Every structure is written in structure tokens, then in C-alpha cells.
Amino acid sequence: MSNRMKNPIEVIPQSLKGVGNLIAAVTEGGLPETTTELVAIRVSQINGCAACLQGHYTRLDAIGLSIQKVIGVAAFRESPFFDEAEKAALALAEAVTRLADADDAVPDELWREVTKHYDEKQTAALVLCIATHNLFNRVNVTVREDPSTAKWAG
Template sequence: MINPNLSKRQSESYRCLTQLDASVAEAAKRSGLDSLLIELVKIRVSQLNGCAYCLRMHTRDAIRLGESAERLAVLAAWWESQYFTEQERSALALAEELTEMPVPEPRRWDDGSLTEDQAAAVAWQTVVMNSWNRLAVFSHYPVAP
């Protein structure tokens, strides 16, 4: 079975994705989004995509930034809990919409909690995170204790 490690097979493309990731992170910061909210988006997108490598990395990053175990435990069902702010709920809904690409329905994230720049930052972060997840899952990045 062929499972090429994409980061090694086309290193220039990998470098471009890394540069895009850095650009998107800077735009998110300029938009006023909290770093912890961005980590929640990365974790939720990784949950939806089943990417263990990115889940471990971004969960560790979120904990380092002060995220609680309780919020991380309910992130997969964020809409059923009262742990998340309106802005976080909007960002998570937007990230899910972009990741799952459902049949068009009312935009449950578009409630005024995010500015246009913040919505664009979350959207770009989701696009990049989906790319990282697909790269890691396809390449079978090792995830061991």
C-alpha cells in the first residue's frame, strides 16, 4: 500500500502551506480573535476530520493557553453546552459549516458575534486546518504516547 508522507514528497508545497498557515494566524490576530478561540476551531475541525495528530497538537496548545479540561471534553457537542461564548459558538458553527459543506441552510453562525474580519479569519483558519488534517491523515503521521 502506498502512503506517501506528503510533507516529505513535495516539500515546496508543504512550505507554502506553512506560509499560508502563518499568514492566516496573523490575520486572525489582527482581527481581534483570541488565540484560545482559534485553538478551539482547530480542535473542532480536527475532530470532524478524525485527525489524531492535529487533535493531540492543538489540544496541548489549548491547555498551554489555559483551556479547561471540561470545555475540551464537551467541545464535540459545543451546541449542547453552556460552556462557550456567543462568539465561540459562532466561530465553531462557521468552522463546522466550512468543514462539512452541507446543503445550504440558514447560517447559524451569522448572529453578529463575529465581525466581517473575524468571520474571514475563522473561515481561512478552517480552510488551512482542513488542509493540515488531510495531509496528516493521508500521510499516516504517527500518534503514539
């Protein structure tokens, strides 16, 4: 697989400021880093972004994310390795990533479950995390970012 072009962030460096601000905002939101990584992995799985998945998998040891959780992300509802807060975050990630798949993409019941586990700032960070990783996925899939040569690849 070869890239169609350089990553747009390299072509238009000004865009890096916006992306950097989004990442900083998510970090300031108070979510556990393991939760943001699990969400990023699930979003990237749904969108088929191999470059993003490679980047996230290289961070697992650094943030203390167990292989049991990573393997179970796609089946988080049935997996015993996730707590209720993580399951709510992952369910929201799926719903937001698949907006067009349902008439009510983010039903009130799901929203109540998320806000039961996360305060307003954490919920805001979660929404921004999901949206940011969908942005990364859409860019990388479009330009066919090569996971073996991506700057963050191990």
C-alpha cells in the same frame, strides 16, 4: 499504525511556505488563540485526524484552554462553557467541514451569527483557519500520520 509515506510537506518542502503563510494569515486576523484552537479541534474531530488532535491537545496549557471546553467541543451547542462567539465559530467550522452534508452548507443565518461576533478581518481569519485545518486533516489522514511520532506530538 504506521505512516504510508512521509508527510507531503517533508517530501515537497516548498509546500511549507504556503502552509506557513496560511498560519501567519490566521494569526494576523485577530481571533483569540483559544478560538482558533477550539475550531481546529472540532474540525479534527469531525475528520478523524488523531495526529492533529494530539498536536492540539499538547498546546492546551500553553494557551490557557480549559479542559471543560476541550471535552465539550463536540457538544458545544449544549455546553455552558462556550460563549456565543465561540459557538458561532464552532458552528461555522462544522458547516464548512461538512460541505457536502447540506444543500446550503453555510446558510445566511449562520453567516449573520458569525459576523455579529467577528469583524471582517476576524471572519476572514476564521474561514482560513477552518480551511487550513481541513487541509492538515486531509493530508494527515491520507498518509496515516502517526500521532505518537508526529513532530508536534508531546
